[in-house]
Structure formats: structure tokens, C-alpha cells
Amino acid sequence: MRRYFGRKLSIYGLTFFVAVTVNWMIPRFMPGDPIESMVARLTMRPETVEPMREYFERFFGYDVPLWKQYLNFWGALLQGDLGTSVWLFPRPVTSVIMGSLPYTLGLLLPAILLSWWAGNKFGAIAARNRWLDNTFLPVGYLLTATPYMWLALVLAFLLAWQFDLFPLAGAYSVTLRPNWSWTFVWDLLRHWFLPFATLFIVAFGGWAIGMRNMIIYELEADYSRYLESLGAPRRLIRRYSFRNALLPQITGLALQLGAVVAGALVTEIVFSYPGLGWVTLKAVENLDFYLLQGVFLFIVAGVLVANFLIDVVYVLVDPRTRLGMQGRAA
Amino acid sequence: MSLRVEDLRVYYQTLEGEVKALDGVSFAIADGEIMGLAGESGCGKSTLAQSIVRLVPPMKLVGGVVELDGEKLPIDDFEAMNRHRMVGVSIVPQYAMSALNPTRKIGKLIKELLGARGISYRAKLPELENRLQLVGLPREVLDMYPIELSGGMKQRVVMVISTLLDPSLLIADEITSALDVSTQRAVAEMLVDFRDREIVKSMMVVTHDVSILYQIADSILIMYAGQPVESGPAEVITHAPRHPYTQLLVGSLPQVGVRYDEQPLSGIAGNPPGLIDPPSGCRFRPRCPFASERCESRPPLVEIGDGHSVACWKVMEEEDARV
Ligand SMILES: Nc1ncnc2c1ncn2[C@@H]1O[C@H](COP(=O)(O)OP(=O)(O)O)[C@@H](O)[C@H]1O
Ligand code: SF4
Numbered sequence A: 001m002r003r004y005f006g007r008k009l010s011i012y013g014l015t016f017f018v019a020v021t022v023n024w025m026i027p028r029f030m031p032g033d034p035i036e037s038m039v040a041r042l043t044m045r046p047e048t049v050e051p052m053r054e055y056f057e058r059f060f061g062y063d064v065p066l067w068k069q070y071l072n073f074w075g076a077l078l079q080g081d082l083g084t085s086v087w088l089f090p091r092p093v094t095s096v097i098m099g100s101l102p103y104t105l106g107l108l109l110p111a112i113l114l115s116w117w118a119g120n121k122f123g124a125i126a127a128r129n130r131w132l133d134n135t136f137l138p139v140g141y142l143l144t145a146t147p148y149m150w151l152a153l154v155l156a157f158l159l160a161w162q163f164d165l166f167p168l169a170g171a172y173s174v175t176l177r178p179n180w181s182w183t184f185v186w187d188l189l190r191h192w193f194l195p196f197a198t199l200f201i202v203a204f205g206g207w208a209i210g211m212r213n214m215i216i217y218e219l220e221a222d223y224s225r226y227l228e229s230l231g232a233p234r235r236l237i238r239r240y241s242f243r244n245a246l247l248p249q250i251t252g253l254a255l256q257l258g259a260v261v262a263g264a265l266v267t268e269i270v271f272s273y274p275g276l277g278w279v280t281l282k283a284v285e286n287l288d289f290y291l292l293q294g295v296f297l298f299i300v301a302g303v304l305v306a307n308f309l310i311d312v313v314y315v316l317v318d319p320r321t322r323l324g325m326q327g328r329a330a
Numbered sequence B: 001m002s003l004r005v006e007d008l009r010v011y012y013q014t015l016e017g018e019v020k021a022l023d024g025v026s027f028a029i030a031d032g033e034i035m036g037l038a039g040e041s042g043c044g045k046s047t048l049a050q051s052i053v054r055l056v057p058p059m060k061l062v063g064g065v066v067e068l069d070g071e072k073l074p075i076d077d078f079e080a081m082n083r084h085r086m087v088g089v090s091i092v093p094q095y096a097m098s099a100l101n102p103t104r105k106i107g108k109l110i111k112e113l114l115g116a117r118g119i120s121y122r123a124k125l126p127e128l129e130n131r132l133q134l135v136g137l138p139r140e141v142l143d144m145y146p147i148e149l150s151g152g153m154k155q156r157v158v159m160v161i162s163t164l165l166d167p168s169l170l171i172a173d174e175i176t177s178a179l180d181v182s183t184q185r186a187v188a189e190m191l192v193d194f195r196d197r198e199i200v201k202s203m204m205v206v207t208h209d210v211s212i213l214y215q216i217a218d219s220i221l222i223m224y225a226g227q228p229v230e231s232g233p234a235e236v237i238t239h240a241p242r243h244p245y246t247q248l249l250v251g252s253l254p255q256v257g258v259r260y261d262e263q264p265l266s267g268i269a270g271n272p273p274g275l276i277d278p279p280s281g282c283r284f285r286p287r288c289p290f291a292s293e294r295c296e297s298r299p300p301l302v303e304i305g306d307g308h309s310v311a312c313w314k315v316m317e318e319e320d321a322r323v
């Protein structure tokens, strides 16, 4: 077990190292000079260009040899310093990311967890109810086959535009200042609902169909047939197949949770919801390499940590991986 | 009589039509008897084994009666059969090596299985350990997951589970097929042991390989294309078979002391017929070296000697000529 996790950890460590290095290289060796564009945006008079450029080069650490830049980059990174945003200059990248993180998490965590829970419940019921199955299955496939973008736009158009039930964009009304009053929380919730609902609906269909198919597969597996031959009650057979069908769903959930830090790019863009996905878009629009770099690093780290947690969880829930790992399997 | 099967007909309903996998099967197994059921692959052996225990779609009971210890089994009523499963009739299925829930420890599985019947695992444990010992497994397997056992060990665990409640009849489907020769012998001896200790009253051992039946069976039933063609005491079937199919089946067996480079294995020419639209009359007719016009009607299964029955016109004529 120790060796297994040791090996996994070193693989994740190596991945992180490579990711950081590539990340560092990209803005430095890419066409298009971020400093140039920032200087161009900030300066009006030609004589200020040179001093401005020198100031920025020093500020962003471009005035030392490359190898030193690389080491400095690691040094800063290990202290949680991801540089300074160009778009929101002079806010540090870390602070921009941390500012958008609550929106992303507040949107994605409930959407993923609730859809997982409800989808599995519903799928399990559909698997043993012919009528429900026959109605749900086509609807479910339709839902999962619908391009998310399209669904989001239709919902936004109907509920926000036509019927004016929900606000169309943003995390809260521009007229309000963030505070812990009921008015503000209510406003926050109303803005949150549409992006949440679209994510929930699509994911729900996927989980439910997955669970339904897995249960039916498990109910037809040899061990279920054998239990039937032994006269075991249906309840017991269903309990086994539910549990076994849940295992791949747990992996699926863990993978989704791992990708949570990337934000829901499309959702956040459609609803102008200021999470990490939206910040990524803004960084691209504004040629803000440092912010982009920071976001990517943050995502890589998040995915790696989540993957490691998945490994741990899976070893805990599935005896097959647990035993396979210890080499006890015959 | 432990088991009595009368004119059993079970068809598979498929899109191409009805597969007549069992088409008029009759036989009986006495108390304390081990009956071997043999025939080429696809002749309906597993269908027969399954339909006595767990008859589910696409299988459909078309006709016939199955009686166990004088009581009619409701084989086509899935729920009503639960009362008989595991206590009246039990099976070691052909897929025994994948028959255990992979995410439950063996002991826990048995505990939950017994619990569902209101039987205390604790009370049953000494007997369970006893049985494990009987099949050569350490009691530690109870604390293991199926993945920790070899295929043969899993099969023996299944054997122990299936017989734990001392069923009247045990059906073992191709229990030796996946094993090497020495293990085959050991498993065959275990089966006999289970009968001798009266853990099970009678047994039906299904195999496509007649040679294993020499060692253990008291009687043998030969099936061809969903119908019985010959049955009788094991001695008679193996040493003096009368039906042309049995003669070829037994004759195609490897024999001790024969060198195969001198005498190639003959096998039986041709393949068993499809069972959606089987040949009329004797189903062996297309492959039978003795086929003639009379064989266009179905030969009845007729007793020609002490407990020895054959379904073949040629044999009947020979018998008639004798008297
Ligand atoms: N699920 C099924 N659906 C349709 N036909 C089947 C099915 N299972 C078996 N059969 C057919 O029934 C016949 C008997 O099969 P089976 O009882 O498995 O033979 P055996 O055990 O003697 O090899 C074969 O022709 C086979 O193709
Ligand atoms: S009945 Fe005719 S075809 Fe069938 S086995 Fe006998 S001789 Fe052959």
C-alpha cells in the first residue's frame, strides 16, 4: 500500500513539475509580447514608452537571465505568488483567482453533488420500473444528447428574457454591494439559479442513464443469476447490484470533482458568471498571460490533488483494487 | 424417486423463432443415484439443468412436468420456486467461476444468504467449516474476496454454498470441464463423497465429456438435439451402448493404452442440427450411418433391457428380430 501511494505521488509530482515548466515557457516563447501590449494600452505619449517598458520588465522580472527567471518563478510559486495580473493591474493573480473561486465552487459543487445523488437514485428506480424506464429513457438520452450551449441559451431565453423570472447575467445586481443582508443573499440566489439549473439538468440525465444501465448490467451478471438460483430474495440481489453499480459512478463523481477547479467555462460565459471559467475568458481577451498562467497552474494542481484523492477513495470502496494492489489476488 | 421429469418441453423465444432446446425429455433419478447427462455441446444439457432451477425468459415452459420427491415443482413460477431452491433443488452452474459477488467476502455473502432465510450464520458455521474441509478449502476463504481465489477454488466454494442446506437434488453443470485432469478426478470424488455422506440425496452431473461419468455415475442419459436418445446403467451405456449416436460418442473417446498417432480421434462427422427447425423424425438422421426411410418418423424411447432405454428404429428392429 505504501509503495503504491509512493509511486502514485511521485508520478503526480513529476506531472506537476512538467506542467509548471511548460507553463513558465509559454508566455516567454510565444509570439506576441505581453509587456508591449500593456505598455501600448497604458501610454499616450511616445516619450513615456521607454521608461514604462523598463519599469514593467523589472516589475515582471524580465531583466535577469532566463535560468534565473525560471528559478525565481519556482521560488515565487512555492510562496503562493503567481505574479501580477495585467488585465486588473496591479492586483496579484492569486487574489484574482481566489476572488472568483467561491463563485465557481458555489455553482459547481452543488450542481455536481446534487445531480449525482438525484441521478443515481432516479436511475436505480427506473431500472426496476418498466413504465418509468420507458418514459424516462428517451427523455434522458435526449437531454444528454442536447448540446449544453443550446440548452443554456434556451433556458436563458425563456426564463430570463421572455418571462423575466430570473436575471440574465452576473453574480448579483450591479446596483447592490456585496454584504450579508437578506436582499443581497436573495439576489445572489436568483442569479445563481439559472447557471446551476442548466448544469444540474444535463448532469442529472447522464448520471441517471449511467446508473440505470449499470444496474441492469449487474442484475444480469452471473452472480445475480446464481443468487436467483439459490432462491435469494430480490431485495438482497438488488442491494448487491446497486452497490456494485455505484462503484463506477463514484469514480465518475471523483473525476468531475477533480475538474471542478477548471470552472464551468461555457456556463460562466453564457451567464457572465464571474467564476474561474469566466476569468479564463477575460484573461484570454486581455492577453493577460500571467493570469492565464496562474489559472492553468491552479487547475493542474487541483486536478492532481483530486486524482490522488480518487485513488485513495477507490482503494477504500472497492476490494478488488485494494487486493490487486497488495498482490494478494490469486 | 427423487426426481421425475415427464415429457419436458422448454423453448427459447428468439426473434428468429422458437429454439426447441428441450423437446420431450423424460427420465427419472432414484434416491441416492448419481445420473450423468451427456451429449455434444448445444444439445440442451444446460437448458435442462437451468429449467429445473431457474426458468426465466427467453426460456418458456411449453409442456411437461417436473416432480421432486413426489411433489410437482412450479418451475415456471419464479417466486413459487424460491421455496424449493437451495433446499429441494440446487445447482452448481456452468459459470460457477464467476458466480460470486466480487465485492463481498465469501463469509459475508453466505451470512446474508442465510440471513434472508432466517437461518443463523453462527449456528451454521461449524457445519460450513466442515464442508469447506471436505472440499479441501481452508476456513480462511470465508474472510476472502472471490478475486483472491483461483477458479477451481471459487467453483468449490460454489459447491459448498449450493449444498449447504442439504438439497434433495444437486445439479452440477460442466463442473469438471474447465479443470485439468488431476483436478477433474478430485472434483469427481468430491461429488461422490457428497452423495455418500448424504449431504445431497441424488445428483445430476452434466457434461459434454462422457469419460468423467465412468468414474462417478450410476446411470447415464444421452441427449441429442433436445431429446433423450439412450439411457441406462452407466456400465451398459459405456460398454454396450446401442444407439448409433451413443456408440459414436463413446467410441470417439480417448482410450487408455491407445496411441493416438496410430489411431486418430474420429469424432462424429457433421454438426448437431439447429433447433429452430430441427429435422423431422429421428433428429440424428442426417448424420446417422444407418438411417433409412423408417427414420422419418420419430422413434419412441423404448425399454430394451433392465433400465436400459433406446430411441432408435434400427435397435428396435434388432430387438424384434431377437424374439
Ligand atoms: N439464451 C438463449 N437464447 C436462444 N437460444 C439459446 C439460448 N441459450 C441456449 N440456446 C440454444 O439452446 C440450445 C441448447 O443450448 P444449451 O442448453 O446451452 O446446450 P448445452 O448445455 O448442451 O451445450 C442450443 O442450440 C443453443 O444455441
Ligand atoms: S432412428 Fe434411424 S436415424 Fe435415428 S439413430 Fe436410429 S437408425 Fe439412425
Ligand SMILES: [Mg+2]
Pocket (backbone or CB within 6 Å): B045, B046, B047, B094, B174
Ligand atoms: Mg452447457
